[in-house]
Structures are given as structure tokens and as C-alpha cells.
Amino acid sequence: MSSDDPAEEGSDATDETFHPLGESWQDELEDLLDDTEYDTELGMEMGKDAMRVTKGELSEEEFHERYHDDVMEEFGEDERPIASPDDGDGEGGVGAMLSKVVAGEESRREMLKKAGAGVGFASLGWGAVDQQEPEEEEAVEEPGEVQPDEDATQWGMTIDLEYCDGCLSCVTACNAEHNWDLGANWMYVLAFEDGDVESPEPDNFESEHDFNYLVRPCQHCTDAPCEKVCPTTARHTREEGGMVLTDYDVCIGCRYCQVACPYGVNYFQWEEPNVDEEELSPDMVYDYRDRRVSSRAPRGVMSKCIFDPARQDGNFGESNVGTVACEVACPPSVIQFGDKNNPNSDPSRYQENxxxxxxxxxxxxxxxxxxxxxxxxxxxxxxxxxxxxxxxxxxxxxxxxxxxxxxxxxxxxxxxxxxxxxxxxxxxxxxxxxxxxxxxxxxxxxxxxxxxxxxxxxxxxxxxxxxxxxxxxxxxxxxxxxIPPSENEFELLEDIGTNPNVTYLGQEPGPNAHQVPGPTSYEDVGMLNRRQDALEEETVGLGPIDSS
Structure with missing residues (x-):
């Protein structure tokens, strides 16, 4: 970006820690962008300001106006779904498309470049943002201003951490259904300590329930910052079901969504996937719109937890609508998936009582x-x-x-x-x-x-x-x-305004939370705890991440 770019107005340098997962995580993301052909500073600044939008510190219109010229210059198009009020195209306002130069599919694929391996879950520093000095600029919106449509289906989860036993069945089931490369954990379960609560040693415990767990799928936020930074609308919220998805045929692999995600759930497909294209069922890959949003990603694009569009669209029969692989596989039934807007649904009932x-x-x-x-x-x-x-x-x-x-x-x-x-x-x-x-x-x-x-x-x-x-x-x-009820109910980073659609019951990780070994290791179930364990040699400019 140029030094006089409007994106710098009211925004500090990229070396400021803005990411909720902490400074080391943010530094890794910046290194990963450095290994792509795309503008690192633009990606970091957009990620930072996308979170400011969800917090209510920056308006949607100002955010889009601020970065429109830079996005056009960097990508040749700006398909982010909220128009700048000054476009003058007669279709301005919320919901309109920004003016754009549409690149053909061939040119998009040519833009792909090898980039660093997907970041593993290195830290649980949920309180990092709160420890920063507040910005002087006054808020222009209240956090959480984006409200869900209560009459529409909103797929989501209630997860009971207190009865999780850390068996990792949800992780293996998700992998078996979607074929993501080992370590690119769309579903992730970890034991943690944060200074106030401790977990026992993995070889010396009375019960698996003595550990403090966090089960981390994508939160499928109603106001997803990852979607705000995507220049192609590859990352988008599907109207039916409210799922945040990635269209693999549209994604150009810029990885800006990875920077803007407060939860660390995105993975870049660094090399050719372990499972060949011919082995994937079209019923799994394409949703009802004929968009390629499911199963493992092809090389050069982003992927994450998807809440199983193939199931929700009835591709595997009506009995599987309203289910996800991780929920079905969970032995203690602590993952409750369903329509969060329906009080008679599993997640709503579980959360209520x-x-x-x-x-x-x-x-x-x-x-x-x-x-x-x-x-x-x-x-x-x-x-x-x-x-x-x-x-x-x-x-x-x-x-x-x-x-x-x-x-x-x-x-x-x-x-x-x-x-x-x-x-x-x-x-x-x-x-x-x-x-x-x-x-x-x-x-x-x-x-x-x-x-x-x-x-x-x-x-x-x-x-x-x-x-x-x-x-x-x-x-x-x-x-x-x-069965005593949980004394605590929370949403991850609920104060950041993303409106996540996953509700937790149990111990919330504190600002100093860090991962510790659990009763079942990823190696025990044939999985990998970190993507780097598979890609260290191919990784460009990135060493292993210490998740201990």
C-alpha cells in the first residue's frame, strides 16, 4: 500500500498486536502472507479493520470505502458485498456489489502461488486484544449490531465442555467424511490450562472429565470478519442455513480470511490433497446451488469447518438433514447441532436446560x-x-x-x-x-x-x-x-461482536490459556495435532509452532 493510502487513517502500523490469539499468532500470519504474491500490509490492515467493524468501531461503509482502491489495484476486482456510497453506479448501499474487473477463471488460477503451511492452533490467548490500549477513534456502531433473521434456519451448536472426554472421535469423524489432509483440523479438541484452572497429567488422572477442554469448530459467525476481507466473495455466508463457506472455484488463495478470523480455524491447501479428485463424490463436494463448498479443498485455496452442506441439503437422505459428522460420532453426546433459531432444536433445548x-x-x-x-x-x-x-x-x-x-x-x-x-x-x-x-x-x-x-x-x-x-x-x-448444570455459558470472544453460532457450557479459557496434552493424543487416533508436522520441509519461511 502507498504511504498516503486512506487505509492508514485511524489505523496503527501492522506491528501492533490486534489479533485475539496474540502476538506470536499474528506474527506467523504476517510471515505466511509474506510467502504469497499478495500485499502483506494490505491483508494485515484489512484483517485488523474487519475486526473493528464487528466491534462497532468502524462502519461497514467506511471499511469498504477505505480499501476499495487498494483491493482493485491488488486483485483487479472487488466483489465484497457492500458497496461504497460513492460508487455512483446507481446501485449503491448495503447489499450492492462494488464495481469490479472480473478476472477469468484461468487468470485466477495463474495467480495462485505456493504459500506457507496452515497455522496450527498455537495459542489460546483469547484476552490478547483486551490488553491493548483502546483506540482513540469513537465507535460508530454498537457491537453486535448485525442481527440474525430469527425466522430463518441458523445452523449452529451447543457444546458441553464439562462432559467432553477428549476422545477425539469428532476429529476423526470429520476427517473421514471430508478428507482434509492430516493436521488441517476442521474440528479441533484440546486440553488447556490458563493459570486459574489446571488439567492433570495425561498419564496420571482419575477421569477424562478432570481435564479442561475446548472443542473448536468454525464458529460460523453471523457477522464474520473473514468474509469482509475476501476480494472475490469466495468466503461467503450462505443464505440458507447461515453457514460461512468457501467456494473453492472462486478462492484465489490470498489468505486474507485467515488473518481476519479471530478463532484460527482456516487452513491453506499447500500441496496436492492426499485424496484425489476422482475419489470425491459430487454429492459431497457441491451444495444445492452447484457451488463447490464441501469436502477437502483443492491445492491453493482455503478450507475450514463447513457444518456439512451436503447433509443439510439432503444429499445423503432426509435422515441426515440437521446432523453433522462430529455430532453423530460423539460418544458422550456433548456436541448438539441444529437450528439455533428454533427453541425446539437440540442445541436450543440443551442450552436452555x-x-x-x-x-x-x-x-x-x-x-x-x-x-x-x-x-x-x-x-x-x-x-x-x-x-x-x-x-x-x-x-x-x-x-x-x-x-x-x-x-x-x-x-x-x-x-x-x-x-x-x-x-x-x-x-x-x-x-x-x-x-x-x-x-x-x-x-x-x-x-x-x-x-x-x-x-x-x-x-x-x-x-x-x-x-x-x-x-x-x-x-x-x-x-x-x-447431573448438575453448568455454572458458565459463553461464546468465544463474544465481546468482539462476531455473533458466533456456537455456544459453550463449561470453563471458558482465560487470557493466559495454553494447550497441554490431553488423555487421548492425536497420534493415538491416527491424526496430527499440527499441520506443520506434515509440512515442515515444504514450509516456506516458517518453522514448527510450539503448541505446548
Missing amino acids: PARARALIRLSTSLPSPDELPSMLEGVGTDLASITEAVDGLDEQSIMLATAVRLTNVEYDQEAPPGDTLPSQEETVLGVVSALQEHGLDLESEEVLSELGLTVDQFQGPSEDIAVNDREGVAQQRLEEF
Whole structure:
């Protein structure tokens, strides 16, 4: 960029630490841009200012005006989807395209240049930005001003870190479905310490749950800074489902999206992919728009977690709509994927009442089948003791929990999205309760509820907060005794204004968080913790990254 370029107005030099993952991460990104043919300073400044837009420190219009000339000069086109108010093309305003010079596909491919290996997850310095001196320029927008369309489907996740066991099944399942090269981890799980919380030694622990985990897919932000810097609209938010995707046929590999991403989820396909093109199913590669956005990326372009468009578009049958590979593979069911705008979806239900959701998951696999229960109860007395003695899988606690599920049942106006499991698990539990009632066990009576410990007078918890006749309140407390709810709910870097569509339950990494060995190593499951482990020799100007 020229020294008098408007991009420098109100913006400090690129050596200032602006990236949430910290100075070393930012330095690595700058080195990676140096190894491409594209303008390093422009990429760093655009990444910095894209984050300022999400924070509300810079308007969308000013951001686009600021970099339009430079983007045109560097790339010969500027297809970023918000127009400069001074374009004078009669189509200005939000949603219009900037004037551009369209390069043919052949010229785009010629522009590709070998670049450095994708950066591994070297640091968890989530608080790095907060430690910088505040900018003097006044904010022009409130953070989080971009609001999602609550009537549209927004695919997202709720992830319960407290019950994650670090098994890495989600990582291997994602790789098996999408064929990304080892180390380019679209799904990433790590154990961490941050000075306030510690994880045990990987060879000396009582339970896998003693570790502090972070499960890191792409956050599929509603206001994604990576999208703001893409000169070709290769990185874009798909209208249907709100997924942030990369069109492999449009991406030119400039890597500016990697700089602008606050979460470190982007990978550059350095060499020819390990899986040949002929081995990829078109049903996996192309979405309903016939855009190439799924499976591993071809050489020279960017890739990341995609929330499985092939599944959401029904390419693999209606039963897989509303699912993702990592969720299906997770043994403790801590990844809940679905429509975040639907209160009846798995991620919404789990986030709203984690204790109840966890109870549903456990009960649905331990209780007898409601269809087989009537035959099991033939000739059995209708009292609680007779039933629990006669039927395997039914004890007083399981019947109490199933009854508590019924007492806390919520009627939703919206139907559950396809692919969700909590509604069917709830149906199973409620079916058992109905079968018991039809057999003659009166689960409405005070006598039976008292036997089950579902009355206030026998409640050992903070019963002063529960009204005398509040059966629902008692039931909720019993569920929370069985599986305590998380004391913390957060979104990664929620103060930065990106509006991520992944919600976490559990310990949030502090500003000094760093990765430590977990109970299962990536080598144990045939994966790589860092892309550099595969590409050190081919990497240009970049040594291994210390992730310890």
C-alpha cells in the first residue's frame, strides 16, 4: 500500500498486536502472507479493520470505502458485498456489489502461488486484544449490531465442555467424511490450562472429565470478519442455513480470511490433497446451488469447518438433514447441532436446560423400551416396589428421573427440526412413564411422588425457593442433583461482536490459556495435532509452532 493510502487513517502500523490469539499468532500470519504474491500490509490492515467493524468501531461503509482502491489495484476486482456510497453506479448501499474487473477463471488460477503451511492452533490467548490500549477513534456502531433473521434456519451448536472426554472421535469423524489432509483440523479438541484452572497429567488422572477442554469448530459467525476481507466473495455466508463457506472455484488463495478470523480455524491447501479428485463424490463436494463448498479443498485455496452442506441439503437422505459428522460420532453426546433459531432444536433445548437434556440422553439408553414394557409388567403388582423388583433397568431413581422429565415437559410451538435426537429421546422417556401409569402406578399421587422424593416436604435441597405445590420446581431440582448444570455459558470472544453460532457450557479459557496434552493424543487416533508436522520441509519461511 502507498504511504498516503486512506487505509492508514485511524489505523496503527501492522506491528501492533490486534489479533485475539496474540502476538506470536499474528506474527506467523504476517510471515505466511509474506510467502504469497499478495500485499502483506494490505491483508494485515484489512484483517485488523474487519475486526473493528464487528466491534462497532468502524462502519461497514467506511471499511469498504477505505480499501476499495487498494483491493482493485491488488486483485483487479472487488466483489465484497457492500458497496461504497460513492460508487455512483446507481446501485449503491448495503447489499450492492462494488464495481469490479472480473478476472477469468484461468487468470485466477495463474495467480495462485505456493504459500506457507496452515497455522496450527498455537495459542489460546483469547484476552490478547483486551490488553491493548483502546483506540482513540469513537465507535460508530454498537457491537453486535448485525442481527440474525430469527425466522430463518441458523445452523449452529451447543457444546458441553464439562462432559467432553477428549476422545477425539469428532476429529476423526470429520476427517473421514471430508478428507482434509492430516493436521488441517476442521474440528479441533484440546486440553488447556490458563493459570486459574489446571488439567492433570495425561498419564496420571482419575477421569477424562478432570481435564479442561475446548472443542473448536468454525464458529460460523453471523457477522464474520473473514468474509469482509475476501476480494472475490469466495468466503461467503450462505443464505440458507447461515453457514460461512468457501467456494473453492472462486478462492484465489490470498489468505486474507485467515488473518481476519479471530478463532484460527482456516487452513491453506499447500500441496496436492492426499485424496484425489476422482475419489470425491459430487454429492459431497457441491451444495444445492452447484457451488463447490464441501469436502477437502483443492491445492491453493482455503478450507475450514463447513457444518456439512451436503447433509443439510439432503444429499445423503432426509435422515441426515440437521446432523453433522462430529455430532453423530460423539460418544458422550456433548456436541448438539441444529437450528439455533428454533427453541425446539437440540442445541436450543440443551442450552436452555442442560440438566434435563443430559438426563434424557442417559435415560433413553438405560430405560426399557416403552413398547416392550407392558409385557414385562404382566402379572406384576402396581406398587413401586413390585415394579422395580420385576423389571431390569427400572429402579426408583430412574422412575423418579423419568417422572421429573414429564413434570418439566415443555410444549413448543415449533416442530423439532429434522435430525434432532432430544425430542425422540424425550418421547422414549415419556413413553415409559405412560406405560407405568397404564399399568396402574399412579405417578400423579402425592403418595407415589413422596416415595420418589418429588415432594417439597422430603426435598433435601434449597426447598425454600420452591413453592409447596410446585412439582415442576422439585422435579427440576432433582434433575440438577442427578447431573448438575453448568455454572458458565459463553461464546468465544463474544465481546468482539462476531455473533458466533456456537455456544459453550463449561470453563471458558482465560487470557493466559495454553494447550497441554490431553488423555487421548492425536497420534493415538491416527491424526496430527499440527499441520506443520506434515509440512515442515515444504514450509516456506516458517518453522514448527510450539503448541505446548
